[in-house]
Structure formats: C-alpha cells, structure tokens
Amino acid sequence: FLAGFISNGTSSLRALRKHMAGTRALQRGDFARSAELLSEAIALDSEFAYAHLALATALENGGQPRGRFLPELVRAYALRAGLTDRERYAVEGVYHLRVTGDIRKSIVAFQNHVEELRRTGEGGWYGTLGFLLQLTGQLHAAEAILQEARVRFPSAVNQTYLVGLLYAMGKDAQADTVLGEVATRFPEHPFVLELRVRVLANSGGYDAAH
Numbered sequence: 001f002l003a004g005f006i007s008n009g010t011s012s013l014r015a016l017r018k019h020m021a022g023t024r025a026l027q028r029g030d031f032a033r034s035a036e037l038l039s040e041a042i043a044l045d046s047e048f049a050y051a052h053l054a055l056a057t058a059l060e061n062g063g064q065p066r067g068r069f070l071p072e073l074v075r076a077y078a079l080r081a082g083l084t085d086r087e088r089y090a091v092e093g094v095y096h097l098r099v100t101g102d103i104r105k106s107i108v109a110f111q112n113h114v115e116e117l118r119r120t121g122e123g124g125w126y127g128t129l130g131f132l133l134q135l136t137g138q139l140h141a142a143e144a145i146l147q148e149a150r151v152r153f154p155s156a157v158n159q160t161y162l163v164g165l166l167y168a169m170g171k172d173a174q175a176d177t178v179l180g181e182v183a184t185r186f187p188e189h190p191f192v193l194e195l196r197v198r199v200l201a202n203s204g205g206y207d208a209a210h
Helices: 002-009 013-027 031-044 049-061 066-078 085-100 103-120 126-135 139-152 156-168 172-185 190-202
Strands: none
Touching (some): 002 049, 013 031, 031 049, 049 085, 066 085, 103 126, 126 139, 126 156, 139 156, 156 172, 156 190, 172 190
C-alpha cells in the first residue's frame, strides 16, 4: 500500500506519514493540528500535490481566509499530473469549486472521482458532490450519492451533508436517524456540533442548543 501511494503522491516516506496523520486529524475535526501536520509534509516535499489539497481543506474548514488556502489549491492543481486518477479528479473538483467557480466542471470532476472510489473501494469526496448536486437542484441525485457515502464512507462531513439534505427534503425522521449515527461516531467534530445546535434551535430547544 505505501509503495503504491508513494509512487503516485510523494517520494518521501516521512512526508507520507505526516500527510496520513494530518488526514486523520482532518477527519476527526482537529483542523489546526491537521494544518500543522500537512504543512510539515509539504516542507518535506513541496511537490506533494495531495498534501496541498488537504492543507487547503484544513485551513478552510478551520476558518482561515481565502487568501490563505487558495494558493494551496492553485499549487495542488499545478502538480496534479503526477496523481492517481482518484486524487487528480478530487483536486480538479475542489479547484473549480473554489478557484474558478465553474460548478459544472466541478460536478463532472467529482462524478469522475466517485466513479474511481467505486472502482478502488476507497473513501473520498462524496459529500462535496452531494452538496453541489443539491445546490443545482438535483435533490434526488444528491441523496443517492450521500446515501451511498453513508454505507461506503460515513465521514463526519459526508454524514452532515446528508442530514442537512434530508431535513431540506422534509425527511425529518431519516435525518434524525443519521444525525444520531454521526453524533455517536463523531461527538466532538465541530461540524457535527454545529449541526446539532442548529437542529435544537430550529425545534425551539434553545437552552440545550446554548
């Protein structure tokens, strides 16, 4: 596994280890620690494209201004040729979403990315594709992708996108079930906590939300 990853992402085992640790921190919602580790990975290999993408994600999720994370996306995009198809499509999807603003190109890239996930069995950016499909009014397609993610890769981000979509579609009982799943699995993730607060406030539970 490591040999394959190194050949497609970085030639530095130390950078790879930092990247993997940073990715784990990102998934559990520790964005500051994730950014720190991913910055260290890039210091070891400045051409580690997927680390640049992950760092941009950690910085954005952690509330950093666009001027801080957009250069990382531009760098990842410039280096994308050396990535696997799965990784390259993810880079292109985020780049078009955040840098060029071309939603159509972003959707196509993420659709290709998800096809690669199905082929390889790996986890990835289901949630962003679901969000974009919802944004463009394709609610049933968005639900299908996010329900697939619930089975294949139920990350905090993917699950919170699904909860929000289900509430928007009036499927409150299903949304409550998924919210219970993600709150149990990721009780301290900031996205999950924020979602729980909004749900409580919307139902009039202001004291509990506070």
